[in-house]
Amino acid sequence: NASPETLAENTPESSSADKQEDPLSALTPREHEIAVLVGQGECNKRIAQCLQISEQTVKSHLTVIFRKLNVPDRVHLALRVAQH
Secondary structure: OOOHHHHHHOOHHHHHHHHHHOHHHHOOHHHHHHHHHHHOOOOHHHHHHHHOOOHHHHHHHHHHHHHHHOOOOHHHHHHHHHHO
16 A cells, blocks of 8 residues: 555656746747757758758747747857757
8 A cells, every 4th residue: 555655756746846847848849940940049041940940940949939938038058959
């Protein structure tokens, strides 16, 4: 029989702690790539060239990334990536 302490260790809170450790885990692989490039200081034009996509696609991905990570702009995104 599991004790209440053992049950508490297996609650969803432990999985939310994992998400806090990896703030980029909510992103798709492509969004993750873009976030890392922003973290490296790349501009949208350079990101588009590196990934062979349009600048508009980069902007669309960034909009989704900002929403998923609850950050207002690329500076805050870069800080979040640096913490990762």
